[in-house]
Amino acid sequence: MDIFSMGEYGSYVWSSYLMTLIVVVASLGQARRRHRRIQDEIMRLLKMEETGE
Amino acid sequence: MWKILQKLASPPHFYQLAAKIIPWLAVSALLLITYGTVAGLFFAPADYQQGDAFRIIYVHVPAAYLSMLAYSVMAISAGIGLIWRMKLAHAVAAGAAPLGAWFTFLALATGSIWGRPMWGTWWEWGDPRLTSELIMLFLYFGYMALRAAIDDTQKADRAGAILALVGAVNVPIIHFSVEWWSSLHQGPTLVREGGPAIVPAMLYPLLAMIFGFSLLFGALLLSRVRTEVLYRERRSRWVRNLLLSSEESH
Numbered sequence: 001m002d003i004f005s006m007g008e009y010g011s012y013v014w015s016s017y018l019m020t021l022i023v024v025v026a027s028l029g030q031a032r033r034r035h036r037r038i039q040d041e042i043m044r045l046l047k048m049e050e051t052g053e
Numbered sequence: 054m055w056k057i058l059q060k061l062a063s064p065p066h067f068y069q070l071a072a073k074i075i076p077w078l079a080v081s082a083l084l085l086i087t088y089g090t091v092a093g094l095f096f097a098p099a100d101y102q103q104g105d106a107f108r109i110i111y112v113h114v115p116a117a118y119l120s121m122l123a124y125s126v127m128a129i130s131a132g133i134g135l136i137w138r139m140k141l142a143h144a145v146a147a148g149a150a151p152l153g154a155w156f157t158f159l160a161l162a163t164g165s166i167w168g169r170p171m172w173g174t175w176w177e178w179g180d181p182r183l184t185s186e187l188i189m190l191f192l193y194f195g196y197m198a199l200r201a202a203i204d205d206t207q208k209a210d211r212a213g214a215i216l217a218l219v220g221a222v223n224v225p226i227i228h229f230s231v232e233w234w235s236s237l238h239q240g241p242t243l244v245r246e247g248g249p250a251i252v253p254a255m256l257y258p259l260l261a262m263i264f265g266f267s268l269l270f271g272a273l274l275l276s277r278v279r280t281e282v283l284y285r286e287r288r289s290r291w292v293r294n295l296l297l298s299s300e301e302s303h
Contacts (some may be wrong), residue, residue, distance in 0.1 A: 003095055008113035011106050013169055016163045017090070020112040023159045024269070027152060030302055031273055035280040042287045 062141045065283045065291040069273040078272035085265030093258035100255075108169040111258055115266035117160035117186070121224055123153030123270065124189060127196070128221040131214035136190035139280075143210035144285060146217060147200060148277030152270060161186060172237055181230040182238040184221055192220040206285060 006013040060066055093111035100107035127149040134142035141168045165175045177183055196216050200232070203209035231240050249256055286292045 006189065007099065007250055009104060009106040009170055012166050013094070016109045016112055016166045017094070019162050019166070020116070020159060022115075023155050027155045027273055030151065031280070035276070037297070038280050038284045038287075040295065042217065042292060045070065045287065046293060048297060050217045 064286045064289070065295075067141060068282055068295075069281055071279050073281060075272050075275050078268045082265050082268035082272060085261045085268065089258045089262035089265055090176060093250040093262065096099070097255045097258055098252070103171060106167060106170050107255075109163055111165060111262045111295035113160060113245065114259060116156050116163060118156035118263055119266055119270050120153055120160045120186065120189060121268070123149045123274075124217075124221065125222050126274070127153060128217045128224070129168065131210075131217040135214045136217075140210075141282070143214065144278050145274070147210075147281050148274055150193050150196050150200075150217075152187070152215070152273050152277065154190060154197070157186060157190040157193060158271070161190065168237075175239055178236050181234045182227065182236050184225040185230055189220075189223055189227065192216070192223060196220070199235060206276045236255060 018025065061070070089111060091159070099105050127146045129147065130142045130145040133139055134146060161183075164186075169175050171275070174289055187231050199216055200209045200213045203212055230236060231238050242251055243256075243259075251259070283292060
């Protein structure tokens, strides 16, 4: 396939787009994981309070 | 006006509203980025000087633009937080930093990959645009490390804000570096006297990518600020009610 070879620059073009995909997925995943972690942390605190009362 | 702003900035209201806005931003971002990627990779004509290597700009330019936009958002929010003691503003600054770091890293990485075939080098230490962009990456890291090192949220907000504001001087330096000094980096193509120096078939995918990535940034930022708000309000009644009721519904 000619359009995928990008002239002589295929490796440069595709690695740039791959890098972009990785950064987008990583930043989405990081935001999601952090939200879950904070939620779990607060939940644990709330449970501790409940049992302490 | 002030009342509307205050209501918007109230943590529980912001938390709910952001959750409603995020999917819309994400879907619009996905559509624009899909169009921009396909059109940029396969339909835009190859550049007469750079050949197909120029297609890297469709990811490099949005990344570089967002790296600076994120810093501006961070510094302005930090300033607002510092002056008006607005907690939500500090949460925005804290949320923008890691995103800015990601986009700065991406701008440097894609620029480096483009530089190898076009300039014949991955990196040029003497170049003002490259160096100032790298400094911005370290400013983001510094801001995040400083925040992480201070346990008290209010103190972390203030210390971080001062660092963010001092570092803000770097943003215009990045922007004007290609005009102030001789640089390997090419000058502006889009915003220049006489209009964009680029044909429409190359321009539209680029605009779609810039706009799409900005919307993605907006979605990510709102999502991160939600997390910040949740953490900061962890002892409040609304967070307690929200989490306990979501627990029951599971």
